[in-house]
Amino acid sequence: MKLQPFHPILLAIFTTVASGQSPSTNDLGIFDGHNDIGNVHHAGWASYSESDNTYTISGSGTNMWFNTDEFHFVWKKMSGNVSLSSLIEMMDEGVDPHRKACLIIRQDLDPNSAYIDVAVHGDGLTSMQFRETKDGMTHEIKCNALAPDMIQLKKVGDYFTMYTGSSENEMEISGGSLRLQITSPFYVGLGVCSHNNEVLETIKFKNVVIKENLKAIDTVTKVESSLEILDIASLNRSEIYHTKSHIEAPNWTPDGKRLIYNSDGLLYKINIEGGTPQMIPTGFAKRINNDHGISPDGTQMVISDQTETGNSMIYSFPIEGGKPKKITPLAPSYWHGWSPDGKILAYCAERNGNYDIYTIPFEGGKETRLTDAEGLDDGPDYSPDGQYIYFNSTRTGTMQIWRMKTDGTNQEQITTDKYNDWFAHPSPDGKWIAYVTFNTDVPAGAHPPNKDVMLRLMNLKTKEIIILAKLFGGQGTINVPSWSPDSQKLAFVSYHPVK
Numbered sequence: 001m002k003l004q005p006f007h008p009i010l011l012a013i014f015t016t017v018a019s020g021q022s023p024s025t026n027d028l029g030i031f032d033g034h035n036d037i038g039n040v041h042h043a044g045w046a047s048y049s050e051s052d053n054t055y056t057i058s059g060s061g062t063n064m065w066f067n068t069d070e071f072h073f074v075w076k077k078m079s080g081n082v083s084l085s086s087l088i089e090m091m092d093e094g095v096d097p098h099r100k101a102c103l104i105i106r107q108d109l110d111p112n113s114a115y116i117d118v119a120v121h122g123d124g125l126t127s128m129q130f131r132e133t134k135d136g137m138t139h140e141i142k143c144n145a146l147a148p149d150m151i152q153l154k155k156v157g158d159y160f161t162m163y164t165g166s167s168e169n170e171m172e173i174s175g176g177s178l179r180l181q182i183t184s185p186f187y188v189g190l191g192v193c194s195h196n197n198e199v200l201e202t203i204k205f206k207n208v209v210i211k212e213n214l215k216a217i218d219t220v221t222k223v224e225s226s227l228e229i230l231d232i233a234s235l236n237r238s239e240i241y242h243t244k245s246h247i248e249a250p251n252w253t254p255d256g257k258r259l260i261y262n263s264d265g266l267l268y269k270i271n272i273e274g275g276t277p278q279m280i281p282t283g284f285a286k287r288i289n290n291d292h293g294i295s296p297d298g299t300q301m302v303i304s305d306q307t308e309t310g311n312s313m314i315y316s317f318p319i320e321g322g323k324p325k326k327i328t329p330l331a332p333s334y335w336h337g338w339s340p341d342g343k344i345l346a347y348c349a350e351r352n353g354n355y356d357i358y359t360i361p362f363e364g365g366k367e368t369r370l371t372d373a374e375g376l377d378d379g380p381d382y383s384p385d386g387q388y389i390y391f392n393s394t395r396t397g398t399m400q401i402w403r404m405k406t407d408g409t410n411q412e413q414i415t416t417d418k419y420n421d422w423f424a425h426p427s428p429d430g431k432w433i434a435y436v437t438f439n440t441d442v443p444a445g446a447h448p449p450n451k452d453v454m455l456r457l458m459n460l461k462t463k464e465i466i467i468l469a470k471l472f473g474g475q476g477t478i479n480v481p482s483w484s485p486d487s488q489k490l491a492f493v494s495y496h497p498v499k
Contacts, residue, residue, distance in 0.1 A: 029055065030210055031189055034074040036060075038111035041197040044072025046190075055205040059192030064100060064119070064129065065138045068111045071193035073104065079184035081214035085152035086190065087167060088120050089204040095196050097123040101203040102191035103153040105160070107182050110134070116180055117191065118153045118162045122201075126151070128162045128175050141228070142238040143175025144274055150207075155182070156216050159472065161496060167207070176226040176239045176494050179452060179470035220450040223472075223495040227261065229272065230468055230490045232432075232457070237469065240274040244498075248476030249290035250491040252484050253319075254298035259482075259491050262288050267303070281321035284308075290479045291334040294319060295362075296342045302327070302362075304334045304347075314347060316362065327364050336423075336480065337381040337389060338362075339406070346370075346380035346389055357391050359406075370408035376445045379423040381481060382406070383430060390414070390424040390433060394444045401435060401458075414458070415465075421456075422447050423479055427487040433458050434468065434490055436478050449475040455492060472496065 028034060029048040034057075036044050042060040049056070061070030084103045099122040106115040116130040124147030127140040141162075148164035152171050160178050165171035188210065194201040227241040227250060240259075247263040252272075260269045260280070265287045268277040282288065284307055291304035291312070301319050304312045311331035315324035327345065337346035342362065349358045349367070357380045360367040371377040375394035382389055383403075390403045396413065399420035404411040415421045420438040427434070437454040438447065455468040455478065471477070471494040482491040 028074060029053070030208065031055075031074050031076045034072065034189075035109070036071075037073050037109060037191075038068060038070035040070050040072070042200045044192065044200065046072065046074045053207055055190055055208055056202060057190060057192045057205065058200045058202040059194055060197055060200050061193040061195070062197045063098075063195055064102070064117070064191070064193050067131070067135050067137055069113075069115075069193075070111065070197065071100070071102070071191045073106070073109070073187070073189055073191045075104075075106070075109075075187040075189035076210065077185050078188045078210075078212070079186070080212065081156045081216065082188055083152055083154040083211045083214060084188055084190075084209070085150065085163070085171070086208045087150045087206040088148075089206060090120075090122060091202050091204060094122045094194075094201050095199045096194060096201075097121065098125075098195040099201045099203075100191070100193045100195065101205070102129075102193070103151055104187070104189055104191045105153060105155055105182060106187040106189075107134070109187065114180075114182060116153070116160045116178065116182070118151045118175075120147065120151060122195075126162075126164060126175070128153075128160070128178060130160075130178060130180055132180055139235050140237070141176045141178065142236070144239050144242060145174045148174075154214065156214055158182075172242075173224055173226070173496050173498075174239070174242060176228050176237060177472060177496050179472070217497045217499060220497040222498050223450060224498055226494045226496065227259065227270070228492055228494055229484075230455070230492065232468075232488055232490065235468060240272060241270055241277065246476070246495075247493055249292065249479040250482045250493065251292065251294050251480055252482055252489075252491055253294055254296065254485055256485045260292070260294065260301070261493070262290055262292060267292065267301075280319075282317065283323040285315060285324045289334070290476050291336060291347075293335060293338055293480050295338060296340055300342075300362075302335050302338070302345060314345065314360075327362065328360060328367065330367070333358070334378075336379050339382050340384055340386045344406075346382065348378040348380065357389065357408075368408075370404065371411070373411075377402075379479075381423075381425050383426045384428050385430060390426060392422050392424065392435075397444065398440075399438075399444045401433065419454075420444055420447075425478070425481045425483060426460075427483050428485055429487040431460060431487065433460060434478070434483070436474070438474065442474075447475050449473075450495065450497065453477060455490070469494075 040060040044059040059072030104117040145164040149166040152163035163171040164174040267280040285305040287306040373395040451474040
């Protein structure tokens with residue numbers, strides 16, 4: 001086992017103990033106390049230097065993960081809307097590359113407590129980690145910043161947001177936001193976990209600032225956007241792109257390499273690893289909305305665009321870009337699904353004052369009406385075996401998920417709850433549908449932006465439903481098919497209100 005140098009602060013502690021004195025815990029700056037959480041092998045310690053506003057913390061512990069934690073915690077008991085920020089200095093190379101420096105908001109001091117943190121790892125990985133309930137499993141949202149100098153964790157209501165930056169640059173949102181219920185009072189503080197219970201790691205937290213009584217944004221007029229990927233097996237999320245612009249509706253290309261989304265009336269593509277988005281040339285079409293998709297063979301795109309008449313119509317062009325070719329002669333028409341053989345498109349259209357589901361050949365021709373119930377039918381998407389079209393309908397009062405045969409027969413309700421469920425997308429392997437859920441305060445026929453929503457997943461065999469994520473979103477989050485080709489991941493957009 002690699003041995004660490006004996007740190008000066010630990011030498012001072014042991015000298016104090018050997019002389020018969022108790023280590024002082026009174027001078028902790030803005031914090032109230034500190035202690036080890038969980039079954040750590042080596043007792044941790046903390047000191048505060050008022051001259052440079054620096055906390056030096058040593059911690060042991062196997063990990064902060066799964067359903068229990070081991071680390072050293074410097075804390076303050078608080079309530080309400082708060083933020084905590086700090087510069088991070090790792091001191092040395094350390095023993096384990098996954099040692100963690102954390103800003104933490106924790107329900108209590110039990111090792112299995114609900115919590116949320118921003119964690120900078122020794123290898124630079126930065127993520128928001130969280131456990132929603134006591135004894136629950138830990139999940140994370142990886143941000144697209146590596147080894148930031150400064151981090152911040154902000155709580156406003158039930159929303160938690162991670163910011164990253166440096167002492168020279170303004171802090172920016174990084175890594176998506178999360179809705180999680182932590183009740184007052186709670187513990188706010190700094191944590192160190194060595195990720196190796198046989199050693200102590202020492203990390204410095206500089207320029208530590210706690211802000212209280214943060215005001216919520218009453219009226220949301222501007223948002224920033226995070227393009228995220230969620231892993232179905234672990235429920236962990238990764239932010240691949242963050243922008244101050246408004247982006248919507250990612251499609252995943254069949255080769256698994258890129259995402260395509262719309263923003264300000266145009267289409268963009270980006271690698272799934274992140275990077276700089278590239279605009280896709282779309283000719284005259286400059287008012288593209290969030291109803292667009294990719295052909296099963298990955299060679300063509302369809303868009304819903306309002307440039308020509310002011311009403312949405314469906315067009316096609318090669319996936320690399322080009323001049324749009326009109327498919328639907330009537331408007332408004334909003335694309336949503338492509339048959340697995342690539343021959344038929346399914347869409348929502350308003351005809352004679354009623355919104356229903358229609359199909360039309362990809363090469364153009366006469367449209368076929370599949371639904372005629374009163375109210376709104378929307379969001380059609382094909383099952384991968386080509387046997388069904390899933391859609392959402394208000395015909396029973398709330399917006400629920402339905403499915404029917406591709407000729408419109410055998411219409412049956414799939415979800416039956418009090419919420420409003422929209423945009424069901426079957427996974428490529430046919431095992432699940434993913435959809436977005438609005439709360440009961442949203443009218444059944446509306447899917448507005450800037451709302452508390454859930455992404456949910458239904459097992460089509462057992463009909464079991466789980467929550468994939470709770471976030472600020474709605475319109476634009478998951479309007480169109482966005483499954484990875486292997487059915488293991490889902491792409492979506494979350495939003496963040498800003499002043």
